[in-house]
Amino acid sequence: MTEYVELHCHSHFSLLDGASSPEALVAQAQELGLSALALTDHDAVYGAIPFVEAAKASGIQPILGAELTLADGAHLTLLVENEIGWANLCTLITRARHHADKGEAALPLEALESHTTGLIALSGCRQGHIPAALLRGDTAAAQTWARHYRDRFGPDNFWIELQHHLRPDDDGLVADLADLAQVFELGIVTTNNVHYAQPDDHRLQDVLTGIRHHATLDEAAGWLRPNAEYHLKSAARMARRFPAWPQALTNTRRIADRCQFELRYGLQDLPAFPTPDGLSALDYLAQLCDAALQNRSGDGDRARQQLDAELRVIAQGHLADYFLIVWDIVRFAREQHILCQGRGSAANSLVAYLLGISPVDPLQHDLVFERFLSSERGLAPDIDVDFDAARREEVIQYIYTRYGHQHAAMACTYVTFRARSALRDVGKTLGLPLDMLGQIATQVDTRDGYADELPDNATGALLSELCQAIDGFPRHLGIHNGAFILTRQPISTRMPVEPATMPDRYVVQWDKDALERAGLVKIDILGLRMLSAIAEARETVGTLTGTTPDLNTLTFDDPAIYAMISGGDTVGVFQVESRAQ
Template identity: 45%
Template structure:
């Protein structure tokens, strides 16, 4: 307390005065250490927003070759203005770059979730759903009133997603990129195994008990499951074990890698967040989960794997093999007058397709 400090330094009051003067002169704030997203500058453009506006309008012209409808133009202007106001243009450019890379390698990808409400995402070819078709509300994706950052989930072929992941590391640098963490919690089987070991149960007993509750997920451990495993719950020791197994469910167990949430920073990653090496080769991860990142305003780019996209790619390859119709990236689909199949050109309402 100030009074105590004054008493301790009563013989040297000038020390108190100098300390107070130093305190008044200090201007440091923890905000100076805040996270900054990469600038994502593009050649020939003064700002990321200028680049985004150009790419979006160029994409709109490609999406609507017969002319951009007035309502689409108005929607595009509205979204671009809000994105510029909230300074999210670099984030959109990052996702656009990743999607363009995947398509350049003929890797199927598809944005989903609330990003499908965005005309900008549609024009950037991040999504293939025309927001006009469902009269989707853009503000569910981004709103200045909610104060939440955009969250664009992009699915890639699960067999080739690692190519995209390694490209992100190479393009942005391993000292600027890492995968977010996720907290794995105790659930039925893992809770039984953990507590069973502590109580000295045999591996056979633990295995029988944990197998009997397979499929319960995060649900509570039921008394009848113990009886099926031949355990007498009337003994005080078993009652204590059962109570502890129930109690630790949903407790954090360990950190694991997020399914695909990437953190990209302007400064070195280890200056912003704690990082670790993943169990998989060539992987580094951030030791914070998505809730921690959201609380600190750190944006993540979701690079997810989807098996169905791999199935679709194989279907395209079979179509090419048996019918001579080629699969190419979106940008090539009208070259040389040839006909190509992409996710964007599959007939949406054809019963034979669905």
């Protein structure tokens, strides 16, 4: 039997277009006997981590790529062959996102000139330059574009993509594409431009299209795909669709064999922290800790042994720059009189205490360092630092100024469909009255769903089914409230970066969970209103008494405080206000 793998596939991370999760696509690929699968979401690699994890768990070769949107609206499918190709793909996606409004992409064609190495290009769907030209009868333009891409990528790295979805003009288009490939001595490859795992999923894909265009299904008719053929298919079904071009199927396996790139997991190369007198980062870190040891820890021999042990673990993990970067951020805040404090498991670290990141002496409280960082666990450290919420922006701008936008960005978040938002968006697309949807939405219990609130008829059943199917799908991108990613090389060579809604803010295309699963270390710059309240209270006390309290002199053994907590008098006190905290 002819072997075939799908090289053009969109998940729900092609926002408001793909109608299946990466995991669902992988599961269906396994069911169909496909040995490899490519994920080529629109101008994004949001789903790369869950896709790779699901594929490997299922014994399927994951191939990473993207379908890029060019500045003139044309599409181009790119597949990653190796490490250089991944860096180039991330760079191209970044440039495309920076040349368009938020949520859009528009890659200048000239950007391809220096970023094609390690990438395999396919000519794309009907919105590709070549198919689009043939569909409008402009053979000369199609030949010009074929020559352009062949010269740009090289004849072995540019393939003519054949797709057949039973549209009336598909037979002619496929034949014309195959003829053009022969003229320019280019390989042909068949794909199905997959947008959902199974045929029944086409209804959800139609609804997503309507939501994307803010239109009902009737109004969106011109944007909807004409049938349910855009699902994953077996090799046998694809062979029946392309009987005259069997090599187009076997070529998919040839390309898959070339795409051997594997995502690099583990700590990124952090910016090299500037040190005095040519010291290494580790030596400078040790010097800072030694200078603070006598003043901040009274347990001499024990403290010395603990410090040496922690520094050895930090050295093994190549984390000296990380600790220096966090120390520098805290130093800046303190110099600007911005209240800040590290929290979480970093309190278990003597190094964090000596650097002033944490106010807690772990030796005095018998805290275990390995809960924070251990060479055996191999997990990236996670230092959360709270800042006066009213002044956190000053700290964020300091980070951008010190490291530059090419090396500093924030984690994204995926704003997902939930019960009420799904009900409103899906209902609007189905053409249901807005006042009815609003009334139902107010009665929805977001934990238990909404089946009891919907009309007891076919429309209600369809609405319920679609809302349940879309639940949890990413709708658009947001920005994490404080997770920073810093890199020595430009971030866009490791993962794509795109503009956030807030001016002069940028996010990477992975959220906090994906970054952690990839082993990348982040720095959490969090805003805490309680610190703002403390800052205001300190100023008020200073104004009224003439003496501003030194918060650093406060101890942890005030009987009045423990009496207050024991009595439950904690309303408004951060982290102990209720049992939920």
